[in-house]
Every structure is written in C-alpha cells, then in structure tokens.
C-alpha cells in the first residue's frame with residue numbers, strides 16, 4: 001500500500017505539471033497536430049491515474065488514518081476532505097478540456113481555446129490539491 005501511496009503522490013505532482021502543456025499548446029486554438037493530440041491524451045491519462053490511485057488508497061486511509069488525523073487537527077482533517085472534493089473538479093475540468101480539444105472540427109478555434117482555459121484551470125486546482133495532499137501527509141507524519 002505504501003508503494004501505491006507514493007505512486008499516487010508522484011502522479012499528482014506529474015499531473016499538475018503535465019496539465020500546463022496542453023494549456024500552452026492549445027492557447028491559440030490552432031488545429032491539433034499529432035504531437036499536440038498525444039500531449040492531450042497523455043495528460044488525461046496521468047490525471048486519471050492520479051485520481052484512480054487516490055480512490056484505491058482511500059478505503060485504507062479512511063479505516064486507519066482519518067480518525068487519527070482529525071484527532072491531531074480538525075482543520076487538517078477537513079482540509080483533507082476538501083482536497084478529495086477538489087480532486088473531482090480536476091478530473092472533470094481535464095475530461096471536459098480533453099473532449100473539447102479532440103472533438104472540435106479543424107476550422108473551429110474557439111473550442112480549442114476553451115480547452116486551453118480549462119486545462120489551465122485544472123492545472124491551478126491540481127496544484128492546490130497537491131499542496132493540500134503534501135501538507136496533510138506532513139501533518140500526519142510529524143505531529
């Protein structure tokens with residue numbers, strides 16, 4: 001389980017950085033090259049992997065760590081709950097951006113510009129998620 005937790009954390013950091021890539025590539029709304037389409041697919045895969053590994057480790061966390069964390073700090077406990085909720089926003093924004101980027105007709109620039117905006121928003125929310133996750137794991141380990 002420790003390995004999966006570590007994979008989850010690393011995937012989360014990678015997701016925050018990866019999301020910036022399509023946000024930059026799509027900002028002018030140009031038709032997708034093969035490389036840009038690959039970047040969109042890979043980014044979606046990294047985000048979904050971070051999210052899915054979070055769901056996999058959650059039951060063990062809920063059973064053995066959650067109560068302890070709330071006992072140490074109620075604020076930390078609620079911040080962790082918040083982190084898990086905003087993670088849903090990250091995955092929803094990413095999947096929305098992915099569909100907008102890949103399904104837009106060649107001549108339509110606006111959906112790709114919208115996708116760039118959604119990817120940038122997802123990157124910002126993902127960074128917040130990573131910050132909260134790392135802070136709360138530190139609270140758990142050191143207090």
Ligand code: HEM
Nearest residue numbers: 005009012050051054055058061084087129130133134137
């Ligand atoms: C894209 C979404 C997500 C990102 C970017 C993310 C990021 C992170 C990060 C950076 C950590 C700290 C890891 C460490 O330092 O060891 C963490 C921990 C954790 N996350 Fe997520 N997370 C996401 C989604 C989720 C979801 C959906 C759940 C469950 C519903 C979840 C459950 C957890 C748990 C239980 C821990 C604590 C692991 C431990 O005790 O070491 N995460 N997350």
